[in-house]
Amino acid sequence: METDTHRPNPSLANNQSEKARMYEETISRLEELALKRFWTLEPENELRARFLVKDQLGREVLGASHLYAVRGFFASLPYQA
Amino acid sequence: MSWTSIFKRGEILTPSDRAELESLDKSTADLRKAIETIDREWPASMYRLDRLRELADQLGQNPRDESLMHRLTICACMPSSVQSGFQHRDVAIGKLSEHLSRKLNPQKVVIRRVFQRALEVAETELKRVEQRDKKIAQDDGVEFIPSGKILALQNRILELRNAVETYSEPLQDPPKPIGDWREILREWA
Numbered sequence: 001m002e003t004d005t006h007r008p009n010p011s012l013a014n015n016q017s018e019k020a021r022m023y024e025e026t027i028s029r030l031e032e033l034a035l036k037r038f039w040t041l042e043p044e045n046e047l048r049a050r051f052l053v054k055d056q057l058g059r060e061v062l063g064a065s066h067l068y069a070v071r072g073f074f075a076s077l078p079y080q081a
Numbered sequence: 082m083s084w085t086s087i088f089k090r091g092e093i094l095t096p097s098d099r100a101e102l103e104s105l106d107k108s109t110a111d112l113r114k115a116i117e118t119i120d121r122e123w124p125a126s127m128y129r130l131d132r133l134r135e136l137a138d139q140l141g142q143n144p145r146d147e148s149l150m151h152r153l154t155i156c157a158c159m160p161s162s163v164q165s166g167f168q169h170r171d172v173a174i175g176k177l178s179e180h181l182s183r184k185l186n187p188q189k190v191v192i193r194r195v196f197q198r199a200l201e202v203a204e205t206e207l208k209r210v211e212q213r214d215k216k217i218a219q220d221d222g223v224e225f226i227p228s229g230k231i232l233a234l235q236n237r238i239l240e241l242r243n244a245v246e247t248y249s250e251p252l253q254d255p256p257k258p259i260g261d262w263r264e265i266l267r268e269w270a
Binding site for chain 2: 037038054056057058079080
């Protein structure tokens, strides 16, 4: 509630749909990175909290990890155009 | 499978591309010659006094030799400190190779075009083989697993994509020197 002495900070608002959009965006960006190397990004289960990176033959390149770890994993790889 | 059956001879590096690369090579022949001459004839200054003594000795035996006199003059003009032993060579050759790479810069465009062509051929081949194998797997009612040929093609595509990217960076001044195009495109040259 906005008053004379208090104005809520919009960046701290509990905006769930925005967070969900950002989450999906991160996933699609990481999927693109995986696809560049002919790999796939698969959710561990229906919760879509942790993801696996698998290669063409279905072998695990990276075990179940949160998105920040998957991002770090791709960042640690040599550059691929 | 052999790569020569996929990358047909004369289709990846076409005769017109080759002619373009060779004409650029020819137009820089003088610069190359100058660089080679400096590299061959300019001694490092560490052994300056030894070389001077040696050359003077030779000149004493053959005083009419002009090339000996020339080399003696060069040697006498060398910097005399050990710390700057190679600097005079590096400075001269560096500036000349800057001019060389500036003249050879258009080769990057041709090399990129050649790699792009190879990439397109490999991608078409991958698509074809994948479709065929998937159809066979579907007909047999088994799971599709990529064959060795597909894996090899995929690895090759990754390499080629990186190669295309390498030669498509924006032109800079002075440009980064590229090696010999025959070495870069050795598979099709």
